Amino acid sequence: MKYIIGIGGVTNGGKTTLTNRLIKALPNCCVVHQDDFYKPQDQIEVGEDGFKQWDALGSLDMDAMVSTVHAWIEEPRKFARSHGVNVRPNAKDPVPEEIHILVIEGFLLYNYKPLTDLFNKRYYLTVPYDECKRRRSTRHYPIPDPPGLFDGHVWPMYLKYRKEMETHGVDAVYLDGLKSRDELYNQVFEEIQNMLLNCS
Numbered sequence: 001m002k003y004i005i006g007i008g009g010v011t012n013g014g015k016t017t018l019t020n021r022l023i024k025a026l027p028n029c030c031v032v033h034q035d036d037f038y039k040p041q042d043q044i045e046v047g048e049d050g051f052k053q054w055d056a057l058g059s060l061d062m063d064a065m066v067s068t069v070h071a072w073i074e075e076p077r078k079f080a081r082s083h084g085v086n087v088r089p090n091a092k093d094p095v096p097e098e099i100h101i102l103v104i105e106g107f108l109l110y111n112y113k114p115l116t117d118l119f120n121k122r123y124y125l126t127v128p129y130d131e132c133k134r135r136r137s138t139r140h141y142p143i144p145d146p147p148g149l150f151d152g153h154v155w156p157m158y159l160k161y162r163k164e165m166e167t168h169g170v171d172a173v174y175l176d177g178l179k180s181r182d183e184l185y186n187q188v189f190e191e192i193q194n195m196l197l198n199c200s
Helices: 015-025 062-074 076-082 129-138 149-167 181-199
Strands: 002-009 029-033 100-106 121-126 173-176
Touching: 002 015, 002 062, 002 181, 015 029, 015 100, 015 121, 015 181, 029 062, 029 076, 062 076, 062 100, 076 100, 121 181, 129 149, 173 181
Parallel strands: 002 100, 002 121, 029 100, 121 173
Antiparallel strands: none
């Protein structure tokens, strides 16, 4: 059985931290990080806001991302081995049926229909503006944020894409990114475990 879990939401909301804990705890679990699909810097357009559009869907090679997910769907064992994941059968079943899980992590997972439609479960982390801005200011990126980027581009793009996602009725479980890491992990892990039990 194959399951695809999305961990999406606002920048600096705790997506990567949660994802890293899940992939260590779930059986035969692989991960795809949306950040790995940014287009080269010279292909990122400058928008009307005067900033390179890093937080816009057009900055990502979504077709390549979807192709990567399809590669996992077609051959999860091969995908796992090529990504250093040891595949093991589910020992709790009398006749073990392999469970394979793909966690996809990123900030714009639910705004591209060919990807959105692939998820079995979608999570969406949120944090308020002030906390998001504070967290963002403490992060170090390969390309540092220019002055005014958060207010002039990052936050407006987050609001735009969240509204778009909600307008399209994307079914997602909203998570409060102000909760402790343990609370978030326990909630999501328990829900995934219940989903696996109910579907097996």
